[in-house]
Structures are given as C-alpha cells and as structure tokens.
Amino acid sequence: MSGGLSAGASARLIGMLGLATAVAGFFALLLLAPLSPGRSAPSRDTATIHLGVASCSGSTCHGRSEADGRIVRQDELMRWQEPSSPSGAHSRAFRVLSEPRGRAIAQRLGLKSAASAPMCLGCHADPVAPSLRGPRFQIGDGVGCESCHGGAKNWISSHYAVGATHQGNIAAGLYPLTNPRARAEKCLDCHFGSDRPGQFVSHRIMAAGHPRVSFELDLFSTLQQHHDEDADYVRRKGRIGNVRMWAVGQAAALERALSLYADARLGQDGLFPEFYFFDCHSCHRRISDEADYRTTALANPGRPIPSGMPPFNDENMIMLSAAARAAAPALADRLEADSRAFHAALATDRPTAIRAAQRLRTTANALADSFAANEFGRAQTFAIIDAVASTASAQRYTDYEGAVQAVMATDTLLNGLVNAGQVAPASAAAIRGDINRAYAAVRDPNAFRPLEFRAALSSASSAIGRLR
Structure with a gap:
C-alpha cells in the first residue's frame, strides 16, 4: 500500500x-x-508534551511534496492534508466544526461554538491538556500526528536517528x-x-x-x-x-x-x-395508522x-x-x-x-x-x-x-x-x-x-x- x-x-x-x-x-x-x-x-498518553504538526513538517522529515524519501515516503503531511480524499479527513476534523452543519449542531445543543466546546474537541482535535502543548501546537490542526502517534517530545529525535529501532521508539513513548x-x-x-x-x-x-x-x-x-x-x-x-x-x-x-x-x-x-x-x-x-399497514x-x-x-x-x-x-x-x-x-x-x-x-x-x-x-x-x-x-x-x-x-x-x-x-x-x-x-x-x-x-x-x- x-x-x-x-x-x-x-x-x-x-x-x-x-x-x-x-x-x-x-x-x-x-x-x-x-x-x-x-x-x-493504553489509548492516549497523558503526560507527554505534544509538539504539534509543524514539528513534523520539515522537508527533510514528512513535509515533502513528493514521495521520494529513501526510507519513508516523506510526503506524509501532504497526504494528511489532502483536501478531497479520505486520507485528509483527520486534518479536516477541526474545520468541519465551523461549517454549516457543525454550527447547526452546536446551536441545537446550546453551545456557543462547536470549535471551542470540549464535547466536540475531544475527537475533532488533539485534546491534550494546555500544560502539555508545545510552542508549535495548534488546536486548529485537528486530528494531528500526535493524536495517533502520541506526544513526540521524548521520541521525535530518536525516531530518525541512525541505529534507532521501532521498539526503542515505542519505549520512548511512540504509540504502538x-x-x-x-x-x-x-x-x-x-x-x-x-x-x-x-x-x-x-x-x-x-x-x-x-x-x-x-x-x-x-x-x-x-x-x-x-x-x-x-x-x-x-x-x-x-x-x-x-x-x-x-x-x-x-x-x-x-x-x-x-x-x-x-x-x-x-x-x-x-x-x-x-x-x-x-x-x-x-x-x-x-409509523402509520393505516389499517392495511405492514410492519x-x-x-x-x-x-x-x-x-x-x-x-x-x-x-x-x-x-x-x-x-x-x-x-x-x-x-x-x-x-x-x-x-x-x-x-x-x-x-x-x-x-x-x-x-x-x-x-x-x-x-x-x-x-x-x-x-x-x-x-x-x-x-x-x-x-x-x-x-x-x-x-x-x-x-x-x-x-x-x-x-x-x-x-x-x-x-x-x-x-x-x-x-x-x-x-x-x-x-x-x-x-x-x-x-x-x-x-x-x-x-x-x-x-x-x-x-x-x-x-x-x-x-x-x-x-x-x-x-x-
């Protein structure tokens, strides 16, 4: 694949x-x-700083426009942001909260805004606590890299280091x-x-x-x-x-x-x-009251x-x-x-x-x-x-x-x-x-x-x- x-x-x-x-x-x-x-x-890390999508987006990391990386594709961010494909749905998760359907749902629920409501952000964004957000973290990124892979502070450097192993990265906090x-x-x-x-x-x-x-x-x-x-x-x-x-x-x-x-x-x-x-x-x-209605x-x-x-x-x-x-x-x-x-x-x-x-x-x-x-x-x-x-x-x-x-x-x-x-x-x-x-x-x-x-x-x- x-x-x-x-x-x-x-x-x-x-x-x-x-x-x-x-x-x-x-x-x-x-x-x-x-x-x-x-x-x-474990479903979500609770004590590791989330650095934000921008920390993964360098052209030498996952931010290339073509899949020409030697080991991994390196265009992962572009695929994550793909506007018309299901592969970009996670990046769109926050945005839909402010679209007409999201606004209508918020109104019916008595919410001021779905984009700021905790009951929505738990899944439409990365709901890590403010104290665990790094300087490049943006709630508007939606379901970002660390929503699934876990807070990256302790493994972001080791996961691309020479000699690094997948099991070593998991031990450092990468979600398995x-x-x-x-x-x-x-x-x-x-x-x-x-x-x-x-x-x-x-x-x-x-x-x-x-x-x-x-x-x-x-x-x-x-x-x-x-x-x-x-x-x-x-x-x-x-x-x-x-x-x-x-x-x-x-x-x-x-x-x-x-x-x-x-x-x-x-x-x-x-x-x-x-x-x-x-x-x-x-x-x-x-539902019908007609005499000849069949369930x-x-x-x-x-x-x-x-x-x-x-x-x-x-x-x-x-x-x-x-x-x-x-x-x-x-x-x-x-x-x-x-x-x-x-x-x-x-x-x-x-x-x-x-x-x-x-x-x-x-x-x-x-x-x-x-x-x-x-x-x-x-x-x-x-x-x-x-x-x-x-x-x-x-x-x-x-x-x-x-x-x-x-x-x-x-x-x-x-x-x-x-x-x-x-x-x-x-x-x-x-x-x-x-x-x-x-x-x-x-x-x-x-x-x-x-x-x-x-x-x-x-x-x-x-x-x-x-x-x-």
Whole structure:
C-alpha cells in the first residue's frame, strides 16, 4: 500500500464513497504480541508534551511534496492534508466544526461554538491538556500526528536517528500502532467513543444532527494509511494482515461498546437507557395508522427480546460470530450463548444486563487474543466470507447497522486475499460489480430492505467463492 491509496484501497474506495457519508458523515474518518485477556492497550498518553504538526513538517522529515524519501515516503503531511480524499479527513476534523452543519449542531445543543466546546474537541482535535502543548501546537490542526502517534517530545529525535529501532521508539513513548489491539483501542476512542471528556457521542448529540458512529478497523486504517509497506517497513515493524486487523477490530469494538454501556455515567440518560448503544433503525422506522399497514421489521433469531423493545446494536456481534466459526471454533458457541444471554438480560433489568455484558466482554477479549495470534490463511479467509453471507448470519441482517458491517467485511476480506497474494488483482477486479451492488444495497439507511440486501450480499459472496 502507498501513501496515497493502493490499487486495493482505491477499489474499495469506489464502493465506499456513497457509504462513507452514511457511516461517518462529518465525524472525521479517521509488535504483533497480543495483550493479555481483560487488559486494554493504553489509548492516549497523558503526560507527554505534544509538539504539534509543524514539528513534523520539515522537508527533510514528512513535509515533502513528493514521495521520494529513501526510507519513508516523506510526503506524509501532504497526504494528511489532502483536501478531497479520505486520507485528509483527520486534518479536516477541526474545520468541519465551523461549517454549516457543525454550527447547526452546536446551536441545537446550546453551545456557543462547536470549535471551542470540549464535547466536540475531544475527537475533532488533539485534546491534550494546555500544560502539555508545545510552542508549535495548534488546536486548529485537528486530528494531528500526535493524536495517533502520541506526544513526540521524548521520541521525535530518536525516531530518525541512525541505529534507532521501532521498539526503542515505542519505549520512548511512540504509540504502538503496529499492535492491532493497541491500534483498535486508539481508533475506537473517536470512531466509537470512550469514557474521556468529549469522546462519547450520545443519543442527544445524534438527535442534534451528528451522524451515527460506525467502526471497521482495517477499512479505516486503509483509508488513512500514509506509508508504504515495503520490505524495509516489514523488516522494521512487521506486517499485520488485513484479515487479522479486521477480526481484532471487531472484537475490540464489541468489548468497548459493552464496557461503556456498563459505565453508570454513560449507560443511562435520565429515566431511559442511553439509546446510543441501541440499533438506530430498529426504532427509526415509518409509523402509520393505516389499517392495511405492514410492519417492516423482521424477526431476528440472534436477539431474543420482546417485540417493540429496542435491541442493542449487534453489528460487531454478528461479524465476530462469523469470524469465530471459521477461525476460533472453540469460542464460537460460547460467543453465541453469551450474545443471546446479553440480549435477553436487557429485558430483565440493568444489573442483570451488566452481569451479562461482563460475560460477553470476557468472551470478546478472548476472541481478540485468539485473532491477534492468528495469521488467517487463505482457507480461513474464504471460510469467514462464507460465514458472513451464510443463512445463519443473513437471518440477523434485519437492520441497517449489521448490513453495513457485512458489506465492509466482505470487501475487507477480499482485499486481504489480494494483498496476501492469494487472489489475483485482476480476478478481484472482475467481480467488483458484485461488491458494488452490495454497497448500493446499503447506500440509503432510510431505504434499507433486508431481503434485497441479503440477496446482494449472497451474490457478492458467491462471486468471491468462485475465486477459490
């Protein structure tokens, strides 16, 4: 992959252009050893000075206009600032707060300005404390280099020194984005939410106009990638396959959702549960008093809950179930049982639901550890694609959220086969139309038709299956 977009990423972007708005809207798009069960990677450094984007922008560093560096591209800042590409979304994150949509959301929330509101700056900028901002730090830089790589004061010199190693830089404070679980924790802070100030998009914020937040680690990483994974990169940092990144991201997303739901400050909103955690379009449906009106809701066998009760958003549970059946069969039945028990517990009371959430979190962590240590060969990847579109999974695509994850997963897994040299690029390109028809089926969240989507996904999966 390159600092622009690789052939694989460009193909995926064709399908994603229409979906990106629905999935992320103005919310900016944003070594291999697994962590021990139940332990999260650090998400944000809290005691290191952030020097600011300008400290990385020299022409001998990352500020060149061409990717002609001997070891790294050195045009990373230009890619970060690209005005019309998803690769520049992080640099645009602060600016959108002052655009018409950002101003309208701030007005509805009673904020003087989104550009100065802590509830917005937690994700649309680098919200490091003022005492930790270096002289070149600018809040208006948006999601800058150190938002993801960590405060640079202690490693900015060593990371380009002769003889420096990646592990040495990590020891000095560079955030370990090459660890899939650590990367997932970092990205989830803004692309799903955290318990830190300004990093949780509540239902009230969405009601004011903020789009639904969704997360798929490998796809978002691809769209933001500014480096080449050449032989030198692999020698210094190793390589994480697309499928492993996707699978770890799914497990980490579920663990994060459950941990935030269990937080008493976030899981409740007055008399009601915090609806952010629930499946948006299970409630946001057309309502009619006509005698011949037919409900658009379909029964979901994975969610044993009473009719009319809002279901917990299970998009990551469905993907995890597919991945577990193919790559961690010893945990698959446990995940299925814990998922169903959690949904059922929501109809009892909050304490029962919290206990069930903890059991499911433990299983999600076990899956994250298993996936982080798995190389995901060709046969396993094809098996996951089959599982995503299988009858067992398809019956659970009753709402838009799960369907979006299924499309992104299918594309991610195909891209992983291509990048691993297990499917020829030309063969993948030949079935691009099937993938794009599946994307078209989720282009409009308010016009989602489950049965049509299932047919489109099945067609895409069958086309990929013929590449075996």
